[in-house]
Amino acid sequence: LEHFIEDSNSRIFTGTKGSIEGPYYVPDAPNLGSKAKMPMREDEKGTALIFKGQVRDLDGNGIEGASVELWHADSDGYYSQFDDGLGIPEWNLRATFSTDADGNYEIETIQPAPYQIPHDGPTGEFISSYDGHPWRPAHLHLKVTAPGKRLITTQLYFKGGQWVDDDVAGAVKPELILHPRPNADGIDEVEYDFVLDPVSEKRYVA
Ligand SMILES: [Fe+2]
Structure with missing residues (x-):
């Protein structure tokens, strides 16, 4: 249901495409400014990733003080605060920027892993009924907004990643696929710019 509402909604706006929020969002993650490293364990596993870009309005102007909230799984596919007792620290791989x-942000993090949605109970029976699988491709979750602008809730995926073409949640859109490349220091880096619609009176249309 969340998927279909989001998809319908996104057709009437011109800014960055949205995607589903998913069940692992926690509000009020610490604010770390415009350029910072995500909270992570000293021995956090995973491939380093520099994720950076600009938040703009529909006219192409950078927006100062826009809020970029990022949360994602670790390299084993687990989220802090939903870790099945693994002891991942609170706010690990969750922050607000x-x-x-000039509207720019730059975040140092690690690349998350794909994970399986819970598939015991009715969800598992449903997936089995069409011979499916419970996997989601690796993704970053984001909420991006600014005063007077529409909040974008979205997810970004990794080109060539496992399950990108076959997401159990059906939440991948071509505009939301990242293609990180090694920077001068050999660290994978990718730029992604967000474009925010103004808050408006637009409503669903049939
Ligand atoms: Fe997720």
């Missing part, structure tokens, strides 16, 4: 005067 505020864009600088």
Whole structure:
């Protein structure tokens, strides 16, 4: 249901495409400014990733002080605060960033792993009924907004990643696929810009 509402909604806006929020969002993650490293364990496993870009309005102007909230799984596919007793620290791989005067942000993190949605009970029976699988491709979750702008809730995926073409949640869109490349220091880096619609009176249309 969440998927179909989001998909219908996104057709009437022109900014960055949205996607489903999913069940692992926690509000009020710490704010780390415009350029920072995600909270992570000292021995956090996974491939390093520099994720950066700009938040703009529909006219192409960078927005200062836009809020970029990022949360994602670790390299074993687990989220902090939903870790099945694994002891992942609170707020691990969760933070909020505020864009600088030009609307830019830059985040140091690690690449998450694919994970399986819970598939015991009715969900598992449903997946089995069409011979499916419970896997989601690796993804970053984001909420991006600014004063007077529409909040975008979205997910970003990794080109060539496992399950990108066969997501159990059906939440992948071509515009939401990242293609990180090694930077001068050999660290995978990718730029992604967000474009925010103004808050408006637009409503669903049949
Ligand atoms: Fe997720």
